[in-house]
Amino acid sequence: MLSNRKVTKLLSGMINNNETGVLATVVSVxxxxxxxxxxxMVIEASGDYYGMISGGCLESDVASSAEYVYRTGKSIVKKYELDEDLVWGLGLGCPGTVEILLEPIDTTSLWRRLADSYANDEAIVVCKILKSDDADAQVLLVTETGMYGSWQDEYLQENVVTIAKQKLRQQIDHSESIHLQTKDGKDETIFFDVHLPAPKLCIFGAGHDAVPLAKVGTMLGYETTIVDPRPAYNTKERFPTAKSLVAGPQQVTVDSQTYIVIMNHHLERDMESLAFSLKSDAVYVGVLGPRSRSNRLLIRLKDDGIIFSTEQLKKMFTPIGLDIGADTPEEISVSIMAEITAFRSDHAGGFLKNRPYIHKKSQMAVENL
Known part of the structure; x- marks a missing residue:
C-alpha cells in the first residue's frame, strides 16, 4: 500500500513539474x-526507476523496455510468462503470467487532473482501453464528483463509468482488467486502475496496548487518530506516528473508510466511544475485551435510551481480532490489524495451507468472524 502511494505522489510531482518518463502498471495477473x-513503477528519462511491480525479477527488464516507449511516445503492453522452474531457479518471485502496461507520462489536461487527484489523495478510477489503436481516446477519469475525458462509443463508456463508480464505493483499491463489449459487439479489455484515500484507524484509548497498535496501523498505511482525554497519556512522544491526537469523539471525523478500535479500559469512556462509533459512518467498530463486557456496555446504553439498529450492530466486532493466540500488546496489535485487513479485503482469515490460490476471495460473512 505505502509503496504504491509513494509512486503516485512521485508521478503527481513529475506531471506538475512537466517532467517526462514512463509509467509501468500491472494490468493483469x-x-x-x-x-x-x-x-x-515510474521510470525517469535518465533510466532510474521507483516502485515495484514484481518481487524483483521484472523491474530491470521493464525499465529497459521503457526506453522504446519514451523514444516513440507509444504505449505497449508487455506479457511475462514466468514458469516455476525459472523463477525459483533465480530465487525470485512466483510462477504466473503478468501483463504490464507501459505508457509515456504526459502533461495533458487529463494527466494533470490525475496528478491533482493523487496529490490530494482523492478517490479516482482511471479507466484505460488496453491494446486499442486509438491511444488518444482510451482514458477516462471517474471520481465521486464527475467524469473527465470521453469515448466515441457511448455504450461502452456508460458501462465503464458504472463499474468505476461501484469500485469507488469499495473498501480497497481493487484494480483489474475486465472484458467488455462495444456497441457493435467488439470485445475490448478495460483496465480499471483504482486509487482510494488512505484508510483511517481511530483508536479510543491511549493506554500501553494502544501504542503498538498505532505503530502497526501506521506501518500498514492507515492514517491513525488517538482519542483520549488524558494529556499525560495522549502525547506525541508515545504516539509519534499518529496523524492526530484528540481528547474526545466530537473532534473526530469519521467516514466510510474509518476503522475504529475501542480500548479505553474505562467503562464510561467505552460507553461514550461505542455510542459514538456505532452511530457514525465507520464500517468497522472493534471492542477490546470479552463479549460479556461488550454486552453489558450495550445494556447500559439501552438503559440510557441509546438504541442501535441491526445494521449498526453488524459493524461491531467483539471480541476483537483473529484467533492467533495473541497474549502481549504487540501480538494483540497484529491480531487486530489482521482482522481489519481481512475485513477490508473480504477474506475470512485463517491458514493458507492446502489452499490452491493465495488471493482467492471467500465472500466473508462478517457476522461469522
Missing part, C-alpha cells in the same frame, strides 16, 4: 505473483 493489478 494469472497465477501467483508478489504484486497484484494496479502495482506501479
Amino acid at each position: 494469472q497465477g501467483s505473483a508478489y504484486k497484484r493489478e494496479g502495482a506501479k
